[in-house]
Amino acid sequence: MTRETQNLIPRIYQAPMEGVIDHHVRALLSAIGGIDICVTEFVRVTHTRLPRRVFQRLCPELDAGAETPAGVPVRLQLLGGNPEAMAVNAARAVAAGAKAIDLNFGCPAKSVNNSDGGACLLQSPHRVEAIVGAVRSAVPAEIPVTAKIRLGYQDRSSYMDNARAAENGGASELAVHARSKVDGYRPPAYWEYIGEIREALAIPVVANGDIWTVEEFRRCRAVTGCDAFMFGRSLLARPDLPLQIRAFCAGEAYEPMTWQQVAAVLWDYYCTTREEYPAKYLGNRIKQWLAYLKLGYPEAQRFFEEIKRHREAAPIEAAFxxxxxxxSDTIAA
Ligand SMILES: Cc1cc2nc3c(=O)[nH]c(=O)nc-3n(C[C@H](O)[C@H](O)[C@H](O)COP(=O)(O)O)c2cc1C
Structure with a gap:
């Protein structure tokens, strides 16, 4: 199961996170460095032909060559259960500037699954294959079509059928979040299944789920044998995790970002987004990011406590x- 990949610099992906990692966050994370590929939040596809503005809203980078300001390519993710509608809208996304399409077969949300999208499709691998195949046929050959799956829906038994279905449909790469839908986000992530998928498939497999630290990256790499890894919540908890991993693989010393450096990134996010959301939501996105950051930085918890009840600019900005x-510590003491 294991494969000798020691010292190879892995490919590092930012995991899509709906309602959390928007284009501002992608810009900030990719500017910190170490990320090779970003993925957007999912665009929900039903039976309609989506207008250009829908793709642009979730992926403003489409107007800039589908890259973040730091030059990291951004894949546009689509979610839906109807192959024809997915195909039509993938072609429209490409016409709007998308350079790569990712297909979501992992979303566990009830509202999404009830409307026939996301992880519920894993109950029918032939549907996964049909959707990937339809999208693959609808977009030019030079546009990569990739897929992201969980290990199954009710249980993990369908992992290989769905992985093969994505490959047979023509996916050029497969990201695997190592849990079933029913597993939710509860630890552990079952990396060993990813290793089996990697061995069975000819296309590259991207390992995802619960890789929070360099040490966990090392273990995940040993278990899966993958050379590509995707980071979601952990990237928000430690925004320079990709740099930490690269330094580790290169055998170089690296000093992780200090809390003050991270706070400066958060401030940047606050300043660029403060006009974007209605005033009553001021600070919400910062509080949301802090909920992840406190896993990596104890100072984030204290900052969160300071601002959690505030919605007005003055106290939030004073805390910043x-x-x-x-x-902060002196004042709090
Ligand atoms: C708040 C939240 C939103 C998410 N949104 C998406 C999404 O839009 N598309 C998708 O494929 N996965 C989505 N995911 C799943 C993540 O991409 C990833 O597979 C999962 O969080 C496990 O990786 P991690 O342990 O590195 O966070 C989301 C996860 C969370 C927690």
């Missing part, structure tokens, strides 16, 4: 000022 100047 204390974080940025490094005086």
């Amino acid at each position: 000022a204390r974080q940025l100047s490094g005086t």
